[in-house]
Amino acid sequence: MKIKVTVNGQLYERDVLEHKTLLRFLREDLGLTGTKEGCGMGECGACTVFFNGKVMNSCMILAVEADGATIDTIEGESRGPSLTDIQKAMEKNNSVQCGFCTPGMVMSIKELLQNKAKPSIPEIKEAIEGNFCRCTGYVQIIEAVLDVTGRSKEKGELKHV
């Protein structure tokens, strides 16, 4: 089936199989491999993208459902040489370990900050609850959000005793 879909501001027209997920369409047909597959069952959030302005698990959407839609993926962030403010804060706050959950995490944080300029810690936790991370224990990710919203003082640190 033919679909027209705008990804990161660029219009693509492609023939896709009806059962192909949006995730696989992005990764395999468009080569946008920044969006990851962690479970394929809508549980882990590694495949989080913006679908018509809202974050969704792209493994739970068929590519044909994206006909006419606007999709934003991690590749659409930080166009040009520098990182976005969220990415910079995550870099600064050691928020990345293996990095496999990171693109999805960036998208969820972006949506959070679009809706709320200064989210509380429980609100940050709620926003990234659907993004599993096995490495970091989330704290340094949460601290990046605090940092980018001007609350770096709430950050913890390693104490030497």
Place this chain on the structure above:
Amino acid sequence: MFDTVKTSDLSHVGKNGHREDTIEKLTGEAMYVSDMLLPGMLHAQLKKSPHARAKIVKIDYSKAAALPGVRAIVTGDELDYRLGLYVVDKRILARGEVRHFGEAVVAVAADTAEQARAAVDAIEVEYEVLPPVLHHMDALKDDAPLVHPELGSYDYMAAAFTPKPGTNIANHTKLRKGDVDKAFAESEWIIEREYSCPSVQHVPMETHVAIVQWGKGDKVNIWSSAQSPFTVRNLFCHAFGLSHSQVRVQVPYVGGGFGGKAGIGIEPLCAVLSRKAGGRPVKFQASREEEFSLLPCRSALTYRIKTGVSATGKIVAQHMTMYWDSGAYADYAVNVTRASGFSASGPYEIPNAWLDAYTIYTNKPYGTAYRGFGHVEFHWAVERHMELVAQAIGMDPFVFRLKNALRPGSLTMTGEEITEHTGNVIKCLEEAAKAICYGNLTDEEKARQKKTGWKIGKGVAALQKAPAMPPFTATSVVLKMNEDGSVLVNLALTDYGQGTYTSVRQIVAERLGFPLEKIKVAFESDTDRDPYDWQTVASKGLLLSGNAAILAAEDLIKNAYAVAGEILHCNVCDLGHDGDKIFIKHHPKKSVSFASMAVGHALPNGNGVGGPLIGVGRYIAQGLSNLNKEDGQGNPAIDWTYGAHGIIVEVCEETGEFHVLKIASVYDVGRAIHPEIVRGQAIGGMLQGLGTAICEGYIYDQQGRLLNPSFTDNKIPTAKDLPLEIECFVVETPQVDGPYGARGVGEHSMISVAPALGNAIQKATGAEIMHMPMRFEDVWRALRHKDPIDNWITKSPIGSCRSAPEARPNG
């Protein structure tokens, strides 16, 4: 090395420098094997066993072979190879018999994954179902079916392991110290209890994935999400009888490992498909369900401890029996048993000790290394036991721990003497206790307790772990100077998120006296281009590779000085350097830049001197020995990292629900090379440890089918599961032979979280929990003195899980 230099006198070590791998990971540019496509690449899918134990009567793949796009089908019958690091007991595909639910039976490679899946569906396998042996304690019974009747014919590392042919015991580790019988006879108290925990999945966010191309002339190229490229190569060559020069393993970015990607995994499977498909590259990526049931997990444990205590509260004797459930294959699990055996008492002095640790085969998915290498599981037992023993003898558990903790002059169970440089577990315990105001409730906590009606309790637990590795484990680092005087670091230790490369970079910059920006650690590992490293496991990476990096830096400087002496016509001993140049110390203006010597120096007349500047560093573990197989005595530990966790919990006695209000962690890391990375390891491991403590675990039905191989039914902690407050501390007792005094801490953060929580719950409510995880219903039952529900092998034929095989619409 350089263990006594103060952190304030160092330029890079001890500072929070930039992490080199972050930008590509934040932008999605970092390429993992799961992102890779090669020209002509085929996709593999597997036909897996629906039974825990069955004879394979017949495999018919004629229909599958005729389907479009199918390029190769392989069964176990045509693969006469065995794989394994310590006990060579695993085949690439099941042959003759399947030994666990989810085991690979037939493999298909096709042009697309859909075609491969359709072919798998068209394969018919006829089984004769056999009664499985599921519980490891049942597997020890005389009439238990043998999981490996041919165990006696397997190769194994005889210096370290003792399989028992004719039984389900893959290894028996013994430790004997002192006179246990006499000491028990003289004990004032004897307390005996049993503790247990189920199998658990590592859950790397990137499932296992490999691409293999078996080219003409038997040249094999492997790209894998592996922790240990050289061990993959070595075991691969042994299995297939290939020369090491014929096989190349490359490891790009890896989406988490936690031990599950140590050793060898799915690479041989892709290789035999590629060979059969005429050399086209074949990719296999495990689905999340396959990650649970096809790939290895953490072994379950039953641990029985009997402790004799003197009238003054000193432990005088301990009898310990560990029953480790390795599942269907024990290759790696035997070493978990061995390493747990020599550390089995935790960081306490046991003058008279008797230990038997068994690795037991069952018909379940198989066990392997998992962050902590057995220590998460047995510290659950040891640190709950310390609590219960203290309670039984009427002593405060914290005081009881301090009284028995290892200190300078103590002998470990293997007879190693603890010195003042070994690390300080007592300080770790004290700081953890202090951080949670152990022993009493603050006014705020009292008010909270009054308001909510939930009981607040506090618990501590200590931990220890040394790297579990062959005593001669070695590594190497090569530094190559680029044309502009910057330096490239090559090493085959892999960095799958833990941040070791960042620390190695700091160490190289520190020793060279260069700015950090001039040092790059090449991220992808490649057995054809990188110098050898054994494996990225055991929290040994920073210590061994950090030392090799120091030696490589010294070698590079020595080589550069030799050239500079020639150019400047002076004695090498009169030279000094900064980040750009080498100069004569008493005539600093007489200098030569590193850049002008980096790839060979041209004298004014055009004569060349020197050559490309390279530094080589090799480091091998020092002073370690094989343990005596009869009494376990010897020196297995290059370094002991000690630590402790303190937890505050509030519990609802009516429902068994609880919240973790605070966790404090303290580790004696020797020196924190990069404090934020240490903190990242501390928190990440703590939450993984909390997952093990509160919710994770494999559940089987009575036929041995795994009922919860998904995130729907087997949750891992999310951001909402975080404790309200987390505090991370380090003690820094320098490791004399560690790089700048550092020792490893990658695994330790996961250890002893569970017992600290169990102890806190007991303190709050009196609930005695002996099995982890501690789900709310387990707390509720313990509070009512009901036996725990042993639903890890559920009594009902169909479990309550939505993904139970019978409950699935398409079988």
